[in-house]
Amino acid sequence: MEEYIKTxxxxxxxxxxxxxxxxxxLFIHNKPKGFDMIYFILAFPILIYIVYYLHxxxxxxxxxxxxxxxxxxxxxxxxxxxxxxxxxxxxxxxxIGIGFALYFITSYFLKHYEILYNLKYGEYLYLLITFLLIxxxxxxxxxxxxxxxxLTFDGIYVQPAEVAKVIYIIFLAKYxxxxxxxxxxxxxxxxxxxxxxxxxxxxxLGMAFLFYVTTVLMVFVVTSNLxxxxxxxxxLVVGGIISxxxxxxxxVRIEAWLNPWMDVPGKTYQIVQSLFAxxxxxxxxxxxxxxxxxxxxxxxxxxxxxAICEEFGILGAIAIILVYFVIMYRGxxxxxxxxxxxxxxxxxxxxxxxxLQVFTIIGGVIKFIPLTGVTLPFVSYGGSSxxxxxxxxxxLNGIAVGEExxxxxxxxxx
Amino acid sequence: MSNLKRNIxxxxxxxxxxxxxxxxxxxxxxxxERDKLITSSYSVYNRRLIEQEKKILRGSxxxxxxxxxxxxxxxxxxxxxRVYLDGPAFAQVIGYSRRIYQQGNAGIEKTYDRxxxxxxxxxxxxxxxxxxxxxxxxxxxxxxxIDKTLxxxxxxxxxxxxxxxxxxxxxxxxxxxMVSTPSYDPxxxxxxxxxxxxxxxxxxxxxxxxxxYPPGSVFKIITTAAVLTHKPExxxxxxxxxxxxxxxxxxxxxxxxxAHGKEDFQRAFYVSCNSFFIQVGLxxxxxxxxxxxxxxxxxxxxxxxxxxxxxxxxxxxxxxALAETSxxxxxxxxxxxxxxxxxxxxxNEGVIMKPYLMRYVVDPISGTVIEKSAPTQYLAPIxxxxxxxxxxxxxxxxxxxxxxxxxxxISGITVAGKTGTAxxxxxxxxxxxxxxxxxxxxxxxxxxxxxxxxxGGRVAAPIARDIIKAYLGK
Numbered sequence: 001m002e003e004y005i006k007t008x009x010x011x012x013x014x015x016x017x018x019x020x021x022x023x024x025x026l027f028i029h030n031k032p033k034g035f036d037m038i039y040f041i042l043a044f045p046i047l048i049y050i051v052y053y054l055h056x057x058x059x060x061x062x063x064x065x066x067x068x069x070x071x072x073x074x075x076x077x078x079x080x081x082x083x084x085x086x087x088x089x090x091x092x093x094x095x096i097g098i099g100f101a102l103y104f105i106t107s108y109f110l111k112h113y114e115i116l117y118n119l120k121y122g123e124y125l126y127l128l129i130t131f132l133l134i135x136x137x138x139x140x141x142x143x144x145x146x147x148x149x150x151l152t153f154d155g156i157y158v159q160p161a162e163v164a165k166v167i168y169i170i171f172l173a174k175y176x177x178x179x180x181x182x183x184x185x186x187x188x189x190x191x192x193x194x195x196x197x198x199x200x201x202x203x204x205l206g207m208a209f210l211f212y213v214t215t216v217l218m219v220f221v222v223t224s225n226l227x228x229x230x231x232x233x234x235x236l237v238v239g240g241i242i243s244x245x246x247x248x249x250x251x252v253r254i255e256a257w258l259n260p261w262m263d264v265p266g267k268t269y270q271i272v273q274s275l276f277a278x279x280x281x282x283x284x285x286x287x288x289x290x291x292x293x294x295x296x297x298x299x300x301x302x303x304x305x306x307a308i309c310e311e312f313g314i315l316g317a318i319a320i321i322l323v324y325f326v327i328m329y330r331g332x333x334x335x336x337x338x339x340x341x342x343x344x345x346x347x348x349x350x351x352x353x354x355x356l357q358v359f360t361i362i363g364g365v366i367k368f369i370p371l372t373g374v375t376l377p378f379v380s381y382g383g384s385s386x387x388x389x390x391x392x393x394x395x396l397n398g399i400a401v402g403e404e405x406x407x408x409x410x411x412x413x414x
Numbered sequence: 415m416s417n418l419k420r421n422i423x424x425x426x427x428x429x430x431x432x433x434x435x436x437x438x439x440x441x442x443x444x445x446x447e448r449d450k451l452i453t454s455s456y457s458v459y460n461r462r463l464i465e466q467e468k469k470i471l472r473g474s475x476x477x478x479x480x481x482x483x484x485x486x487x488x489x490x491x492x493x494x495x496r497v498y499l500d501g502p503a504f505a506q507v508i509g510y511s512r513r514i515y516q517q518g519n520a521g522i523e524k525t526y527d528r529x530x531x532x533x534x535x536x537x538x539x540x541x542x543x544x545x546x547x548x549x550x551x552x553x554x555x556x557x558x559x560i561d562k563t564l565x566x567x568x569x570x571x572x573x574x575x576x577x578x579x580x581x582x583x584x585x586x587x588x589x590x591x592m593v594s595t596p597s598y599d600p601x602x603x604x605x606x607x608x609x610x611x612x613x614x615x616x617x618x619x620x621x622x623x624x625x626x627y628p629p630g631s632v633f634k635i636i637t638t639a640a641v642l643t644h645k646p647e648x649x650x651x652x653x654x655x656x657x658x659x660x661x662x663x664x665x666x667x668x669x670x671x672x673a674h675g676k677e678d679f680q681r682a683f684y685v686s687c688n689s690f691f692i693q694v695g696l697x698x699x700x701x702x703x704x705x706x707x708x709x710x711x712x713x714x715x716x717x718x719x720x721x722x723x724x725x726x727x728x729x730x731x732x733x734x735a736l737a738e739t740s741x742x743x744x745x746x747x748x749x750x751x752x753x754x755x756x757x758x759x760x761x762n763e764g765v766i767m768k769p770y771l772m773r774y775v776v777d778p779i780s781g782t783v784i785e786k787s788a789p790t791q792y793l794a795p796i797x798x799x800x801x802x803x804x805x806x807x808x809x810x811x812x813x814x815x816x817x818x819x820x821x822x823x824i825s826g827i828t829v830a831g832k833t834g835t836a837x838x839x840x841x842x843x844x845x846x847x848x849x850x851x852x853x854x855x856x857x858x859x860x861x862x863x864x865x866x867x868x869x870g871g872r873v874a875a876p877i878a879r880d881i882i883k884a885y886l887g888k
Contacts, residue, residue: 217428221421264459276460278440279448295461314440325433332426336419348422355429359436368439 005056011068012052015075016045022079022288029289033086040093044078047093051100059107062401065330066103066393069323073378074099074386076320080307081381084293085300088381095383099390106391110398116170117177117342126171127191133164134198159384161199161207165353166391168195168211173345176222185219185228189235192216196239203249206360206374212236214353221348257370270297274365277303277310285313300381302373306365320379321362327393328355334400343399350392452533458512463533472496473530473553475508475522477562478588478773484508484523500562502597503569506620507560507720507771510603518611520618522771525719526556529775529785554784557773559588567884568593571877576865577844578621578750581881584758584850584859586789587767591881592751594621623722626747627863630836630870631686631818632846633742635756635804638683640698640706642800648697649803652678655689661737666692669835669869683807684817686833688741695740700730703739709795710756711766712748717792719771725752743837754861757848759793760808760830761856764801768792808832809853812875819847821875824883828853831878833870842866847874851882858885 023041032038048071055067074096082089116122137160175188192215199208216232219225243250256268264272273296280291293299293307309317331351338344357374364371375385377392452460472486472494483504486494498508509521511530523530532553568579572595581591598610598617610617619625641648657673658665668674668688674681682690695703707713707727715724726747730736738744751769759766768790775785796804808830811819818833830853834846845867850859860878867873 217425221418221425224417224421261456264456269459272456272459275443275447275451276462278443279451280462282448283444292462292465309440314444317440318437321433321436325430328429328433329426332422332429335422341418344418344422348425352425352429355432359429359432362436363432363439366436366440366443368436 008052008056008064008068012049012071015048015068015071018072019045019075019079022075023082025288026079026082030082030086037086037090040090041078041082044075044093044096047097047100048075051103054104058104059397059401062107063330063334063393063397065326066397069327070378070390070393073320073323076308077304077376077379077381079288080293080304080311080379081300083289083311084304084307085381088300091383092381092386095386098383099387102387103390103394103397106394107398107401110395111402113343113346113395113399113402114340116346117174123171123174126167126174130164130168130171130195131198133160133167134195136160137202138198157383159382161204162384162388165210166350166388166395169214169346169349169353172215172218172349173342176218177342177345180223185223185225188215188219189232193235193239200243200247200250203247204373205250205253206357206364206372209360209372210353210356210374212239213356214349217352218345218349222345253370253372257367260367270303271365271367271371273297274303274306275367277306278314278366281310281313281317283313283315285309285311285316287311298373301375302361302380303365304380305362305376308379309366321358324355324358324377327351328358331355331396334396338399339402343402347396347399350396354389354392463531468492468494470531470551470553472511473532473555473778475526475530476555476557477560477565478558478590479561480557481562483558483562498600500566501599501601503565503593504560505597505600506594506618506622507558507592508600509720510600521620521720522556522558526772526775529554529556532777552778554775555778556775558771559583559590559773559787560592560771561590561885564591564881564885565593567591568877568881569595569597571880572864575867576615576621577863577867578625578861579863579877579881580622580751580754580861581885582754582758582769582859582861584761584856585767587758587769587792588773588789589769589771590858590885592620592622592771594619594625620720621863621865622750623716623718623720625749625863626723626726627750627844627846627865628744628746628836628838629742629748629753630834630844630846631688631742632753632756632832632834632848632870633739633746634683634686634691635760635808635832635848636706636710636712637691637695637698637703637740638679638804638807639710639759639796639800640702641679641694642803643706643796644702645698648694649679651694651697652676653682653687653690653693655682655687657689659689659692659737661692661696662733664734664737666737666741680807680810681816684810684814686811686818691740692737695736696733698740700736700739703736704730706795707739707746709793710759711752711793711795712746712756716749716751716755716769718751718769722751723749725749742834750861750863753846753848754859755792756795757832757850757861758859759795760801760804761850761859762801763798764794764796765791766793766795805830805853808849812849818871819849819875821871822847822849822879822882824851824879824886827851827882827886829879829882830856831875833875835868835870838866840866842868845870845873847871847878849875849878849882851886858882 052067192212196208196212220229252267256271260268260271277293277296288311291310293310296303299307335344335347361374361376363369375382377389474482475484476482483500484498486496509523511523512519530553568591579593596615596617654676655674657671658667674685674687712725713727716722728745730739755766770787772787774783777784811817812822812829812831819831822829822831829849829851831849836844845864847870848861850856860881862874862877864873
């Protein structure tokens, strides 16, 4: 335990120094505009230290890695955002602060996650909320960058789908932990297709993919039934083919993936600029401040990974992927150690959705798979995504802490 | 519950595979796709290259002896200015760069753009070394095969005329001179873009490679090659020229209606008798003639580093078309470069070398040669024996008292040549002359066309003579 805390604080020191050095370098080339920005930038290392010590105090048996790794990811995000869109930096730091706060709150709440299970007619409520959130943008939504997946309140843009992700996972866990018969699975299939359909109408293909595939994976985990899994993925392929012919925006994405050179000034501009950035970075990167990631459109949100590739090289990028890998590993651990099936399923659902999202956006910007616009958790600019990513890990931490409290014996989970 | 745990572990495996496949793909991308991407033609959309280029002093273009033809100078405000030191003479060959005139790209500036920016080398080590060694970065220098002295001479000779001159080393395919007139001053391209691009005289067109003309009597070289290759018995026939022939009711006259009287093949070639060659062509047949024209590349686009027009040689249909084609009239259209190459087959024992303009690309910092052109064979339309026979005929054109190309004679050097006077719908006939010298060991092939210049022997031959003399005089 002592050993573990020592390693943890050592890691935090590295996170701290990376931040200080990176911003010192950035300030030489690109002077901060106004004292506000400097205050906020200085607040970040203080924030993560407070979070770290609070976490050690409040959840001695919690998932401290989540704090260390998210500190690293968010700081990488801040560094790149300062490079490509400094005007967004203060907002992003505020979102990170709110995110950490929500992390603690959900951690506390989820220690008693049975409440979520025991709620009467809970599954219907969760499902209803999910549909309301997802459909809300169809009715009231605002179209940004081609996708109608935003709600605006007084100038604050919210992506309800980010919130729906968590609620939907709770629904799935509750539903699947009690009902595993063919009919119930069929109903789940219909629900998943309906959700994917709504997202497709909103042109939010990334979310459609995430919700659908997470559902299939959870069904597999619960039923161990390979036939369901095969049908699930088969339907995904069929749906993909149908929407290829049905929806223009699906066709564009797939064609841009197959042949990014067909229309470089137009339809494939984003992906090609992303590839140029990655190529410019090579293995070792151009060095911080030496590249031109600002040439990529929407670089601060969807394409931030390409910006990291350019300036930190793919060695830096691989480090980021490995950080996500460790988060995924810890999430799986939480799922394995949960005290009941419901907790286990919530954890596995959350970490699946999270990992799939990471894979979808990184795979998309490097042209490994067709590009769909989702954010890179903790790194991309964006409030909804940032806050809900923290909520996701907060829930996992809560489940982990809850399970530990049940245990009289200390589990050597480290 | 145990199944659940097993399945969660499987899920972990799935995500592990997904994450590591991302790492694998990124590595693959950097190892195999990266260079392709950076060097591809799509890199015009890569603004990084444009940014980088602004910092790199664009390389110079030099003639084969190292005389600077185009260079860039850094202005006080950090922008670059391209200076063309021998502007009009080289305007079409050197062309212009999109990086200087956003509107377009042409010539050597276009083809060797990446070299001039010092970005060649899929070899990252070369780039790295450049980054380290060069304080202000400098692009690579491109050395042309062209000889500036010869080019200037050709340009002076052509000034005030419309047309083109090409001089080639028949043994290597190196282009020694390539002039197109009327020309323009590339130094004023910035201010006069519209005027130059829309000039009614098409000054930006490189007439040597993109101008299409009927070859006229110069084509008799190819008719002769077809006779010697496919029907050698026709070579020994004699003919009585009345100054015209009638083919299927169409009267085709000799130039000026001159009746050459009794003649054999040699004399018919020296005096360029149309009646004789029409008769020979009719006996030879369209298939044989067409086959030989194709062998000389008359239906092809000549490969070169800068743009070339595709030669046009339609299928010969009917006796009238065959008669016209035998003497280089009719529908076919060729570039002056094509006829220079056809001549080089005669000069080079039947082999046409692939023409090229870039001699080598040198990194000015280290002096390392980055790229170098090597002579390669392009076509081999005729045998050495056929080539030798035609060479004798072409020597007669210049040296026989009756030859049409006597104006190309040079004392002490045996010149071989062929005149052409190409009828065309745009007024006076085009004056052609192709030649090579010394006949014993050909060092240079010259092809000259003067648009609407009338007689090739009178107008074009002296230009070729002066160029040969200047080249061999050294």
